[in-house]
Amino acid sequence: MVSQNVRVLEFNSLKGVISLGEEEGGKSRDDSDGNDLDDDNMDNKDTGDDNMDTDVNMDDEDHIPLPDDHVLDFVITTLPFYLSKADYKRELAIHTRSLLIGQNQDKLHSKPLHEAIDLYLKVSLYFYLFVLIDIYWSHRRDSWGVLSPASTTIGSCNSLNKGISLQTATRIPKSLTSLHQPAWISGF
């Protein structure tokens, strides 16, 4: 019974592949990233790849279709799911915010979409804050890392302690490390 299922599945996939190929008159293959597509099953499928230019031209990334009611309903019902799984992207955050603070907000009768956009913006805000904190801490760690060899050579007698500002922390060790450079480096 299982083997029969396998056969049915393979037949269905074959039908699907054939219909994909024949729907708009032949298949296309992008030769730009051909390295990724070099597979063993390549031989089965590249039957007609002559009319590649027409299909690629139809495949514009920037082309936004003019939506009718069906498409709008479809997009509004499915968008919350995709937003809930999306990574942070600055452009997307800007666009969703403009969607949320739009003029015709009453015409968008979709509570899930509003909630999803709200959640996405909140999460992206937190993400942005975490990135800022991370940048700050890595900067501090780097500046202390530069500082540590100098402070070991001098000892703990001077004021390189907690209350030091970032400017002095970056300025002092450079002058100190230039003193410790061997002569053959400055000779170049």
Place this chain on the structure above:
Amino acid sequence: MHLVLLIIVKETKVQEYFGPSRSLHAHLSRSWRAAIDFTCENVCYSLRVKYPNKWANAAAAITHPKIFHLCKMCSFCGVDVFHKAIGVHFEFRLYLGDISEEYDLIQNYLRDQERAGRYFVDGGMYATLSLHMVKIILASETW
């Protein structure tokens, strides 16, 4: 002596064929899984070959749990919503039958990083798709 050798040879052959567990059920489920993976990879491959720029959007859109029902309801009215929204022809009933459980096969495949490999749908693809959809909403006249 001869008989023992024969048994040992046969046993190694069985082990080669059925794997260490030596059960027919495990063997069949393994080949069933391999066939599913092969089929889903073929579908993703042909999508990617035909639509080099939009296949990622289509793959991310397929992972929605209700996408098949939504597209089927609209296709009964004669509207190919999936093609209008994303720009990719995807005949849902051709790949998988009418049983809704079978829809999970390709969705599970697309969300499993080990099985899907380069066809794995990640957060960046979701972000691109939702940006596309937000632009569609902003481009509409009622907005």
